[in-house]
Amino acid sequence: MNKVIDVRDLHKVYDSGEVRVHALKGVSLSIEEGEFVAIMGTSGSGKSTLMNILGCLDRPTSGLYLLDGIDVSELNKDDRADIRNSKIGFVFQGFNLLRRTSAIENVELPLLYAGVNAADRVARSRYALSLVGLAHREDSYPNQLSGGQQQRVAIARALVNSPSLVLADEPTGNLDSRTSVEVMSVFQRLNREAGITIVLVTHEADIAQYAQRVVVVRDGLIMKDQRIVNRRDAAEELEVEAL
């Protein structure tokens, strides 16, 4: 199996002059293609720092990070932007869609910066929206969509560039429990049917149960890394509920 993420002895130190915060104290982790991994941890655990580095939004102070076999630990700001554009799809807690911009235009955004021409942008964005079941809402604006729909648009945006990795940061944090299950069913389906590698960052244990494997971070170290037993199936739960 191909390793999508290969992290070795990752350290991150925030140095604000007087205070030195050692947020990551030697994290090693590898995630293979097609895996669905939940990263758990309380606030202050180093979970967010790890996610920022995995998402190429930040650089480690030391250690190695191979993303899809490419060493990205030393890249500069613009090169990391390129990597994010081509290899990573982000899904955020707050959806982070552009206001007053239609769903399809939000989805097109990564393609725009990848230099894809207008016709291909539209075609690929439509396809991505259809994957999350929102083909009929492409002209809607975020404020016309429910929270769950907005998050699905965000998922479509994360998928549109066929990334190696979808990184979801508390994707259900702003959603009620039923909508959360809906969104998780989208992730599970994409993972199962399209083989998309998903890293889910959450502090909710029951949401982590939808993943195949859970990695628990505490005090800048990985405390636990295990397969999930009694994995939850979101699609099944929705069916049961419908009955």
Added chain:
Amino acid sequence: MIGAVLKIALRALARNKGRSALTMLGIIIGVASVIAMVSLGQGAQKQVQQQIESMGTNMLIISAGSQRTGGVRSGAGTSTTLTPEDLDAILRDAPAVTALSPSVNVPVTLVFGNGNWSTRGEGVAPTYPSIRNWTVASGEFFTETDVRTAARVAVIGQTVASQLFGGGEPLGQTIRLRNLPFRVVGVLGAKGQSQFGQDQDDTVFIPYTTAMKKLLSTQYVPTAYASAASTQATFEAESQINDILRQRHSIRDGQENDFTVRNLTDLANSAEQTTRIMTMLLGSIAGVSLLVGGIGIMNIMLVSVTERTREIGIRMAVGAKSKHVRTQFLLESLVLGLAGGLIGIATGVGLSALTSSVFGWPATISPTAVFSSAVFSMAIGVFFGYYPARKAAALDPIEALRFE
């Protein structure tokens, strides 16, 4: 790519129509006032030029006098040093001089019927109208023959015509001038006030020979007007006249002239320079408001960058590089500047047309001012947009995404 980014920029501006309009207002006012000021200034410049030209184009004034008699210097034109023969010699020997006319002033009272009118009489040559830009409205100017025979003919100005004849026809009438009968052969075209507020139309022209022989009994000419082919030629003409007169008057080197030659080009040049400086002054004051408009753009763009920090974060997260973000914000301010500039040009042109029609000032729309303010307003957009754009591009995506 640039097309797509431009689209983003345009959409961002369209989303904040009110704010975009207010931001542009500064540039609009700046550009409009630059154009209006420069147009009015150039109009004024043209008017001054025309006024000077109405005095006579490429003209030189030769005055007799300034002769020293026992330490007392009499005023120019009062002494008896310039003769018709001197003038003939100038016309013959100075190639730069194209026309020459004596000017012999005679204060006269004109009588027609039982009306009378005191005016400025001037004995001149038939070339005089061409030298001093006079036109003949009706009838004709007198001729060389009239000069040779010292004929009693007169050409009257518009004011004289209306004062003496009312609505009647002056041509062919006989008027009495210092008790001598003169036949009116022509009426001059109107010329209006001189630069110094004198009514130029209140005048009567007679042959200079008539004035000298029949009215003043003198053989001397106090003043003469000469014209040269071009502005440049006036300087040659000046020195040629000087040489000829010095030679004819046997003035030795080092001795003072007993005549004066004045070149009107100098006057024209200084007047033109004055109005040009005025135009530049007005233009630069207006330019300051353009600068203020540019600072307005910078202000709004800075606010906009702060407000849209999260948007910038999202764009960066999905792969926008610094240059993309920078270009987007630069294009926004460029469009603001350019659109403001174009509206400003239209407003400025309208404004100068309005003021010129309301106040009767001439306005010349200067293509240079229009073109340069269009370019300048774009440049202002880029210049004042650069700092906010750079600030946006330098944002850290993590911080930006966290921004509420």
